Amino acid sequence: MSERTPVLVDCDTGVDDAMALLYLLHRDDIDVVGITSVFGNNTAAQCAHNSIRVLELVGREDIPVAIGAENPLVGEVTYLATHVHGGDGLGDSGLPVEVSTSVSSLSAVELIDQLSARYRGRLRMLAVGPLTNVAHALDAIDDLTERVVDLVIMGGAADVAGNQSPAAEANIIHDPEAARRVLGAPWPTTLVPLDVTMTEIVTEEHRERLVAANTPVTRFVAATTDFYFGGYGFESYGRRCSPCHDALAAGILTGEMVPSVFPLLHVEVDCSDGPGRGATIVDTRGRYRGFPDQPGATCRVALVTDGSFPDKLVAALGA
Secondary structure, X not given: OOOOEEEXXXXXXXXXXXXXXXXXHXXXXXXXXXXXXXXXXXXXXXHHHHHHHHHHHOOOOOOOEEEOOOOOOOOOOOOOOHHHHOOOOOOOOOOOOOOOOOOOOOOHHHHHHHHHHHOOOOOEEEEOOOOHHHHHHHHHOOOHHHHOOEXXXXXXXXXXXXXXXXXXXXXXXXXXXXXXXXHOOOOOEEEEOHHHHOOOEEOHXXXXXXXXXXXXXXXXXXXXXXXHHHHHHHHHHOOOOEEOHHHHHHHHHHOOOOOOEOOEEOEEEOOOOOOOOOOEEEOOHHHHHOOOOOOOOOEEEOOEOOOOHHHHHHHHOOO
């Protein structure tokens, strides 16, 4: 087998983050070498704790988890998404709350520095929360963009409505200034926006497969998904189901899911105080010419996928 790819995951661990982590942890070709937490679905401290709960579920207490930013680069936290992810942040699914593993003594930026140096030229990063930690790391580590192979981001909305405002997606609107800093840095990025995550749908049939598999992992995912369905599904689709946000980004990182429309495009972030704040302004004017890659663009944007990833996700988890 070829050498495993080291991946650092920056997340605000709630329901969909947990599924992304479990998906990566079940792959033989991926080595999750560290996790950094950020505010978003809950506080950064609670999200780090939730990451440890997920790691202990699969016996991976060896992976360091570092607490990151509790506030955006500018202003204060406007809200935490506990209404979507449950009181414990993981869908009140019954996963043990008490853990035996401690968080890292390093900060998130320090862990990013350590791992990007250790795996220089090999490390890939997956960011599925607000981009505050990554922005801080860019400011603190002069050559971070040279150390890291690429950064895959779940966030934004290219040609669809936002989910936290008419224009903005949750991860980006939590810290638009950080998103602008990260997407403007000279490194290869991939944006996995609502355009595709909202079309990759986990259904009751998927949940039933997880229940039937009856392993600790599938029981947890079935339970936490049940909570997610009850709120998110009805609000977004009018039925019990859920979008596949963070796990889809993980699937695109691994290459198991390849978008059918996936061009290099220029992306700007609206950092104004108006109704467009947090919008990702993606230059999709090339659609009528088959979306040619745009000269000078460094962000590859997933615009169309085929809807098959939830089946791949459930299979990867053992159902």
